[in-house]
Amino acid sequence: MKEKYDPQKVELKWQRYWDERRLHKTEMVKSQKKFYCLEMFPYPSGEIHMGHVRNYAIGDVIARYKRMRGYNVLHPMGWDAFGLPAENAAIKHGVHPSEWTYRNIEKMKDQLNRMGLSYDWEREVTTCKPEYYRWNQWVFLKMLERGLVYKKFSYVNWCPSCATVLANEQVIDDRCWRCDNKVNQKKLEQWFFRITEYAEELLQGCDELKGWPERVVLMQRNWIGRGEGVEVDFPVEGMDEHLRIFTTRPDTLFGVTFMCIAPEHPLSEKLVKDKAKLEEIKVKCGKEDEKTGLNSGYYALNPLNGDKIPIYIANFVVMEYGTGAIMSVPAHDQRDFDFARKYDLPVKVVIVPEQKEREAVSPTHPSPWRWESKGGGGNLLSELTEAYEEEGILVDSGQFTGLKSDIARKEITKFIEEKGLGTAVVNYKLRDWGISRQRYWGTPIPVIYCGNCGIVPVPEKDLPLILPENVRFTGKGGSPLLESETFLNTICPICGGNAKRETDTMDTFVDSSWYFIRYCFKKGDIDLPTEFRSPDSEVNYWMPVDQYIGGVEHAVLHLLYSRFFTRVIRDLGLINISEPFQNLLTQGMVIKDGAKMSKSKGNIVDPNYLIEKYGADTARLFSLFAAPPEKDLDWSDKGVEGAHRFLNRVWGIIYKNQFKLQSSKFKIDNISDLQASALRLYRKTHQTMKKVSTDIEREYHFNTAIAAMMELTNEITSFQPESDEDCSVFKFAIEQMLLLLFPFSPHITEELWEAIGNKPGISEQKWPEWDEDAAREDQIELVIQLNGKLRSKTMISQGIPDDEIRKIALEDQKIKEIMGNRKIKKVIVVKGKLVNIVIGE
C-alpha cells in the first residue's frame, strides 16, 4: 500500500475490476426482492455538469446501499438523445446531428463511468435509435386508433428562435423553456395527445403519490386545475342563438350586468361586422394588462330574471377554457369590476357578508363597504370600491334571496338543470398536449396525407418510419424534412396514389415518457408488444420504479407526461400498473455565488477538473455532504478540500496501522474484558452503524450520515491500540467504517478493504447490522433544569428509575446551592434525559 492516496490510480483500478466482473449487470430473479433505482437520463450535450454529478451520486449511493441490503437492484442509464442542440450544431458546424449526438454519448459515458457509477450498461437506452423511436410511432398509431391523438388548427405557442411550437407546459413566464426567448402565438395545424381524457384519473392518482414530495404533487394538482361549475345558456336577443357560458359561481347569476366573449369565439364573427376592430382586440389578448373590450351592440337575456344585458368582445376571456364566454358579475369578480369601471357598466350587489363578518372589520382588511343593520337585513351605505369575492348571503336574487352562497350554488344549479337552462360541468385547466414540432431531429410522426384518402396512418408493418439521414441543414425556413424529396413523397397505403408524408416530428418529451419502461427489457431491436405480453415479462417484475431522482424543474412536464403514458400503455393491455414512480426525490439546484450554475452566468465548476484534481470519490462525497439532497447545494471549493481531507485521513490511519490491521482478527469474547477506551470505540462504532443506516432510510439524509462517519473517524484517529483486544476493536471499527462509506466513495473503500487484509470485493459485502445493546451507553448525562433553565449536569447509570433520578437531581450540589430554601412546586422527569425542577420565586 502506498503512503500517499492517489485517487486516479485507485479509481481506475477498481472501475476496471467492476467492469471486468460485470458486477452491475442485472437479471430478473423472481424469488429475490427487487429495487428499481432510476435517475433522470441526460440530454447528451457532451459534457456532464455539477447537476448531473449530484443527481447521479445520489442515485448511486441508493443503488449500492440497496444492493448491500440484499435487493436485486436495477440501475440503468441512457440518453434523451433527440432534440434541438444537435440540429443547431449541424447548422453551425456542418456536422450531422446523428454523428454529433453519438460522439457526445461516448464522451459522456466515459465521464459517468469515471465517476464510478454502478450502471447496468447492458440496458442502455438511446432514444434517437430507430429501435427505440419505432415504439413511439407504434404507441402513436395505437393512440390514433383509440382517438387519443387528433389534429386541429389552433393558436399555439411559437418560439421564433427554435422555429417550432411548444406545449403549454413548456412555456415558462411567456418564454421558451429551452432557449428562454419570448414566445408568441401562431395559428397552425397540430397533432395533439388527448391527455385531458385522463385529467380526472391523473388528478385522483395524485392521492396515491405518497412517496412524492408534497409540493410536486400539489403542482400537479394545480396544473390539472379541476373546477366544478355550471354551463348556462343565455339567449341572444333578436337572433336564433344561445350564448353558452361557464361559471363556478352560479350563486352570483342574479348579479350579471354584461357578458364577455373571447375574440376567437365563433359568435364574435357573427356579432361584429367591423373585422378590423375585432382584430384589434385579438392582438391585445394574452399578456395585456389593460382590459379592453368592444361593445357588439347585441344583448343577451338572463334566463333567471330576464335582465337585458349587453354583449362585449373582451381581450381577457380565454377561448380554451370553459366555453370561451363568461357572464360578468362586477360586484363579485375583480376583473369584471375593472371592466365595468372602464366602460361605465352597472354594478349589482347580490352577495353580502354575513352579519358577524360585517361587524368584524379588521384594520388590515377593511370592508369594501360600510353596512348598517336595520331590522335584520343589511343596507348598503356606500359605493363599492372593489369586488366582494367572498362567500356570503344572497340578496336581490329572487327566490334564492337569503340563502348562503354554498347552498345557493347547489340550489341554483339544480334549478338550471331542471328547467333545461344548462348543465353542471367539470372543467380542467389542463389542455391537450401538442406534440408536433417543426424540427428534424426527432421521431417522425407516422402519418401520410393522400389527396384521395385524406389522413392515412403508416401501417404498423412499415415501422419504424426512419428519419432520413441525407438532408441539408441551412437554418433557414422550416424543417429540413420538407426538402427531403425521398422522405416527403410516398405512396398512399390505401389507394396506391401519390401522397406526402407528415414532416413534423414528435416533441422529445414523448421519448422520455416511457423510457423507464424500456429499461425493463433487454437491449436492442426487439418486438416490444411480444415482450410485454410474455408471461415472464420483466416489466411486471421491475415496474414501478422504486426510487426516481431528478430535478424539480420536471415537476409538471416530464412527470405528468410519464404518468399519462404509463396509463395509456396500461390501457393497451401491456402493463398492469398506473403510477410509474413509487418514490420521487427532487434534488435541489447546484448554486455558486448565489446563482444556479450556468454557462451564461459564468459560474460553472467543471466536474472533469474536479475528478482530475481530487478524484471521483471526493466529488461524490462533497456533493452528498454539503446539503441534504432535496435542498439547494451551495458550491464551495474549500468544502471539496474538506471532503478530500477526510478521505486522506482515512487512508492515513490505515496506512499507519496496516500491519497491525492485517494481522489482527476481530474476535471479542467478552465486552467486559475491554479497556474503557476500547469499549468506547466499540460502542461508537455500533452507534455509527445505527446512525448511518437510519439516516439513509430516513429520507436519504446523506449529509448527517457522512457527518457521523467523520465523527467515528475522529475517534479512531485518537485511539491508540495496544493490547490484542484493542487491535481487534480497532480493526472492527475500521472495517465497519469502510462498509458504511462504500456506497458514498466506493473506490477508496475497495482499495482499503483489500489493504487491511480482506479478500477484494467490498462491493459484494453485506450492509453492517448494528447491535442495539452494544450501541447503548451505560452512563448518560442527566440534565438538571430549574424553571426550564439548564443549571447542572451529572452522569448517571442507564436505566435508573424515575424516582431515583428525581432524588439525584434534588441532591445535586449545585442545584441545592441555587435553590436555597425556595419551595419546590413540581418536578418533571424526562426518562433518561432531563429533570426540570419548578420552584417558587
Add this chain to the structure above:
RNA sequence: GCCGGAGUGGCGGAAUUGGUAGACGCAAGGGACUUAAAAUCCCUCAGAGGAAACUCUGUACCGGUUCAAAUCCGGUCUCCGGCACCA
C-alpha cells in the same frame, strides 16, 4: 393577487416525538513540527460581561400556549419556488 416552502454562528448546515441550540465540515485566530513554506497535528471559536468559576442574551420580528418552544398556535416582515386575466 393566489398556492406552497424557507428564515438558526463569519459560511454550508445539525438538533428524529416539544426536553442540553449550534453535531459535522469550512473559514478565522493561536500553538507544535520545519531553515522557511505547504501538508499534518493540537487548542480556541454564537454574542456580551468576567482573570476565572460563571452569568446574562440569543434560532427573522411581535405576541400566545407549556414545567419546558428553533420545533406548537395567532399575527407581521423578508427571501425562494409554482400558478396567474382559467370566470
